[in-house]
Amino acid sequence: MPLDVTGLGLDALAARVRAWLEDHLPAHWRDAALTGDRHALAAIARDDAVTRAWYAELGDSGLATAGWPVEHGGLGLAADGVAVVADELARLHAGRPMSDFVGVALAGPTIVEWGTDEQKRRFLRPLALGEHRWCQLFSEPGAGSDLAALTTRATRCADGDWVVDGQKVWSSFSDRADYGLLMARTDPGRAKHRGITYFLLDMRSPGVEVRPLRQLNGQSEFGEVFLTDVMVPDTDRLGRENQGWAVAMTTLAQERSGLSGRPGVGPGRADALAARARDTGAWDDPLLRDRILRAFVAERVLQMTTVRAFADLGRREPGAEGSIRKLAHGTLDATLGLLATEVEPGGAVAHDPADGDAEAALDAFLSGKILSIAGGTSEIQRNIIGERVLGLPRDRDPYADVPFAERPRG
Amino acid sequence: MSADPFRWTPEHEEFRAVLRKLTESRTPLACAPAPASADQRERELWRAWADELGLPGLVVPESHGGAGFSRLELAIAAEELGRAVAGGPLFASAVLATEALLATGPDAAAAEILPALAGGTSVAALAVVEESHRWAAADVRTRVGDGRLTGVKHAVLGAADADVLVVAAREDAGVSLFLVEPGTGVEIVPLAVLDPSRPAARVDLTGAPARRIGVAGEGWPAVERALEAGAVFLAAEQVGGSRALLDAAVEHANTRVQFGRPVGQFQGVKHRLADMAVRTELAAAAATWAAWQEPGTDTARLGAAVARAHCADAYLETALDAIGVHGGMAITWEHHAHRYLRRARADLAVLPGPAEQRRLLETMIGTGV
Numbered sequence: 001m002p003l004d005v006t007g008l009g010l011d012a013l014a015a016r017v018r019a020w021l022e023d024h025l026p027a028h029w030r031d032a033a034l035t036g037d038r039h040a041l042a043a044i045a046r047d048d049a050v051t052r053a054w055y056a057e058l059g060d061s062g063l064a065t066a067g068w069p070v071e072h073g074g075l076g077l078a079a080d081g082v083a084v085v086a087d088e089l090a091r092l093h094a095g096r097p098m099s100d101f102v103g104v105a106l107a108g109p110t111i112v113e114w115g116t117d118e119q120k121r122r123f124l125r126p127l128a129l130g131e132h133r134w135c136q137l138f139s140e141p142g143a144g145s146d147l148a149a150l151t152t153r154a155t156r157c158a159d160g161d162w163v164v165d166g167q168k169v170w171s172s173f174s175d176r177a178d179y180g181l182l183m184a185r186t187d188p189g190r191a192k193h194r195g196i197t198y199f200l201l202d203m204r205s206p207g208v209e210v211r212p213l214r215q216l217n218g219q220s221e222f223g224e225v226f227l228t229d230v231m232v233p234d235t236d237r238l239g240r241e242n243q244g245w246a247v248a249m250t251t252l253a254q255e256r257s258g259l260s261g262r263p264g265v266g267p268g269r270a271d272a273l274a275a276r277a278r279d280t281g282a283w284d285d286p287l288l289r290d291r292i293l294r295a296f297v298a299e300r301v302l303q304m305t306t307v308r309a310f311a312d313l314g315r316r317e318p319g320a321e322g323s324i325r326k327l328a329h330g331t332l333d334a335t336l337g338l339l340a341t342e343v344e345p346g347g348a349v350a351h352d353p354a355d356g357d358a359e360a361a362l363d364a365f366l367s368g369k370i371l372s373i374a375g376g377t378s379e380i381q382r383n384i385i386g387e388r389v390l391g392l393p394r395d396r397d398p399y400a401d402v403p404f405a406e407r408p409r410g
Numbered sequence: 411m412s413a414d415p416f417r418w419t420p421e422h423e424e425f426r427a428v429l430r431k432l433t434e435s436r437t438p439l440a441c442a443p444a445p446a447s448a449d450q451r452e453r454e455l456w457r458a459w460a461d462e463l464g465l466p467g468l469v470v471p472e473s474h475g476g477a478g479f480s481r482l483e484l485a486i487a488a489e490e491l492g493r494a495v496a497g498g499p500l501f502a503s504a505v506l507a508t509e510a511l512l513a514t515g516p517d518a519a520a521a522e523i524l525p526a527l528a529g530g531t532s533v534a535a536l537a538v539v540e541e542s543h544r545w546a547a548a549d550v551r552t553r554v555g556d557g558r559l560t561g562v563k564h565a566v567l568g569a570a571d572a573d574v575l576v577v578a579a580r581e582d583a584g585v586s587l588f589l590v591e592p593g594t595g596v597e598i599v600p601l602a603v604l605d606p607s608r609p610a611a612r613v614d615l616t617g618a619p620a621r622r623i624g625v626a627g628e629g630w631p632a633v634e635r636a637l638e639a640g641a642v643f644l645a646a647e648q649v650g651g652s653r654a655l656l657d658a659a660v661e662h663a664n665t666r667v668q669f670g671r672p673v674g675q676f677q678g679v680k681h682r683l684a685d686m687a688v689r690t691e692l693a694a695a696a697a698t699w700a701a702w703q704e705p706g707t708d709t710a711r712l713g714a715a716v717a718r719a720h721c722a723d724a725y726l727e728t729a730l731d732a733i734g735v736h737g738g739m740a741i742t743w744e745h746h747a748h749r750y751l752r753r754a755r756a757d758l759a760v761l762p763g764p765a766e767q768r769r770l771l772e773t774m775i776g777t778g779v
Contacts, residue, residue, distance in 0.1 A: 267778060297720055
């Protein structure tokens, strides 16, 4: 039963969600979240039976997919309402895990907008209930920032279905995914943006091989996906043939908007750094202190900008605003990551293996560049700001209108 | 925090549009309108600001002859005037001196001069800083004796035009504020200034007759309130200046052709402009958020400090970047760029700058604000 939230203001919505969680979230989960017991939370995350039951209940309430339309199992909330729900869930660590981001935040809205009735029936409900994991099969070794240069081929068979061959990369959680959002070239005789089709790929299909990649921070979140003679039924095509670029724009806009969590101006990562620096004694160094204070200013300014982005929803083009915040956020992440190591004794470069603070600091440092690359590099964001916000002349691919097959190959 | 920052009303938008029109059509470039200027155009511009828009009395309560608006309306005005680097006594008189007077609480002497200040028929200047050039109560050495002040005030904005000076001086109870009129015991020595749109002078006080305003020894909180208001005003003004610089630089990059294409197509130029835009948009959000806070609260202090720390540095960086985009032309006297560059650098010092703001924030970080 979807939760009834019609007509509620943001504070009333927060209260309603909080009360619902109070009644439904298993007590041991709630206790672990409220006491900040990391070990207990990790144990819960590993307990499939508990998480599966919880995500089903959460999905049934509509809270897992609060921004989706009501008829598809969502609550039909606007971004500010979605953010309030996300905040309440985050408070109790009760929301869907990061590995479900592609499914809930990207696949769902894209299927809602472009899917056939049959596709909506097949995919949306299981997605909301946490039954399906999704991954994104967009980037390729030769198509990163220039996504439309992708060469994975989908060839139509006599029966109307498709055979797919190619290689995808940087696909987060692809080793766990049940389905993939796949972009493939279906007509190399057309210009690069106009010969691409979008598919919903069953990752269990024969010919799909996933090889996890290890990242510089030691984690293994994303992988390479090799596609060899993979059969894809035409009923799994999303949108019309050769119009995949338009479908992909829906997915990418969701990825870039970056509006998550309830906006507000208050203690953030820089405050935590200052507290840690006071504990370790690093705060005594006036030069380091000033760098932390600069990061504090930058973080608060970004918070204020996010508050404005929410207030401007529907009044300004969200994509471009998102690029400005993403760029600033990428810079801040790298700065905070470096500072995290600097407040630790000895820069955390050599520490007791059981020292969780040092480990977290190193992870923050090693992860500091991710946001400047993932979801569109900072250079691409600067192009977007320059061309779409400021109206500067576009730096076009000189072969953008040439049939894809006739482009020079690097 | 006020309920809904960034929810502009139609009245706000209209006020902004009227200001934009006035500054675009009537601000002679580099003009510093003064009510008593020998230059007819300056007097007229000041009258237009006062009579048509009520700018000098924007934050003065209606009971004192003002419009009774908030810092938000003042910030809108600041942004629009900042676009044109418009000078004049507005910042020195209507923001710094007026805010200090209002913060002294109910005071007969203050109440007596506020209507004239609000109407723009009289202007004031705030004289606080002394030889150290620091905005610190401990550095106020000007003494009071028999109702007369003796001391030297440095870099007093708008002093030469002022009909009345609001002076911080030390007495046994601590720092108090006094009203001093130019004349006996007051020598005003104009200084050479980097930013000609904001004239400044040294004020030598040698037994100048003075009237105390507010309670003896409780003047410094009023100065701090003026600094808070000034920080918010400058931040908004800098946003306006940054936007004007960005607009002009974008227009140049779109039209200037080298190597067979508009230079804005080159990423070296395009990305510099994008960085200017990012800085400016962040500045705009911070300045507006700060203006939206209830004066004198913790969030107002935080907002003013954060906005000033970001906007002042961002403005200077953007002024330098803009010169880079325009190239050789921007190095000439005739080009508008140096007016913004001068303003941006001078702004760092006319009130406690980004480093001082971070020092202030050091006392707030980790306190939950």
